[in-house]
Amino acid sequence: MKTEIHTLLKTRGISMLGKDEIEQLQTLEAAWQALKAREANVMPLRVAEHQKAAHAAFLADMSIENEIHVAILADTHLTLSRYAARRNVLADGMKQLASEAGELLRPLCDQVSQALDAEMELRKEQKTTCWADSDPRVKECQKWVDLTGRATMHVLHSSSPQCEFSPMELAEFFLPESPAPEVGK
Amino acid sequence: MTSSHNPRKAFEPTDATRRWQARIDAAKQEVAEAQEKVLKAESAAEQTWLYRELESKQRAVQAAMQSPWG
Numbered sequence: 001m002k003t004e005i006h007t008l009l010k011t012r013g014i015s016m017l018g019k020d021e022i023e024q025l026q027t028l029e030a031a032w033q034a035l036k037a038r039e040a041n042v043m044p045l046r047v048a049e050h051q052k053a054a055h056a057a058f059l060a061d062m063s064i065e066n067e068i069h070v071a072i073l074a075d076t077h078l079t080l081s082r083y084a085a086r087r088n089v090l091a092d093g094m095k096q097l098a099s100e101a102g103e104l105l106r107p108l109c110d111q112v113s114q115a116l117d118a119e120m121e122l123r124k125e126q127k128t129t130c131w132a133d134s135d136p137r138v139k140e141c142q143k144w145v146d147l148t149g150r151a152t153m154h155v156l157h158s159s160s161p162q163c164e165f166s167p168m169e170l171a172e173f174f175l176p177e178s179p180a181p182e183v184g185k
Numbered sequence: 186m187t188s189s190h191n192p193r194k195a196f197e198p199t200d201a202t203r204r205w206q207a208r209i210d211a212a213k214q215e216v217a218e219a220q221e222k223v224l225k226a227e228s229a230a231e232q233t234w235l236y237r238e239l240e241s242k243q244r245a246v247q248a249a250m251q252s253p254w255g
Contacts, residue, residue: 043206043209044198044202044203044205044206044209044253045198045202045203045206047198047202048196048197048198048202049196051195051196052196055196076199076202080202080205080253084250084251084252087250087251088250088251091247091250145229146228146229149229149232150226150228150229150232153229153232153233153236157236160240163243164216164220164243164246165220
């Protein structure tokens with residue numbers, strides 16, 4: 001599907017994401033991945049590991065800080081609740097980053113939609129058969145609209161409160177194949 | 186005698202904690218499967234429907250992440 005979209009954009013004269021946009025997306029991705037790693041560190045099963053590590057750290061270095069750390073993690077139920085709160089705030093952070101990536105990608109998605117809508121209208125006007133829907137060129141354009149609709153839906157989904165796609169996953173269909181982006185303006 | 190004062194035993198996750206983690210893992214697995222389906226959708230219309238399904242699975246993950254009881 002990615003290759004089909006790339007070919008389609010190229011034939012419509014629409015540029016892929018540029019170097020600056022890709023760099024911004026990569027920055028968002030790095031921040032998103034960092035939050036994801038922090039989320040993995042506050043999963044329920046990590047509580048016992050952290051309690052054990054704090055205990056070992058105190059025995060290795062009996063500082064007041066290490067003693068306080070043991071005390072902070074002492075109540076398992078409270079620590080589990082704290083970790084759940086941390087997962088909540090980390091998930092909100094990841095959604096915010098995905099939403100920022102969506103904002104970056106939206107102009108390109110709009111450009112694709114507008115170009116295809118205009119093409120569709122033109123083809124409907126030039127239809128060779130009685131019914132526009134049965135005209136092969138209109139059907140072909142309909143296929144393109146459907147194809148790009150599937151790619152842009154990820155971007156639209158980025159503003160959903162349930163979005164779990166990372167910035168680079170959202171951009172997947174609009175990233176050039178080669179590391180050096182092709183700018184055909 | 187209970188083993189609650191055994192330091193080695195004290196650092197073992199409780200059964201409730203294991204169940205909570207298992208609920209999160211199961212919910213996340215369902216999301217991963219739903220995401221896979223979305224990416225393989227045959228049409229935009231099918232994808233729209235699959236997205237709804239994905240969102241409901243993602244809500245289940247959020248619920249699992251927040252509460253030990255779901």
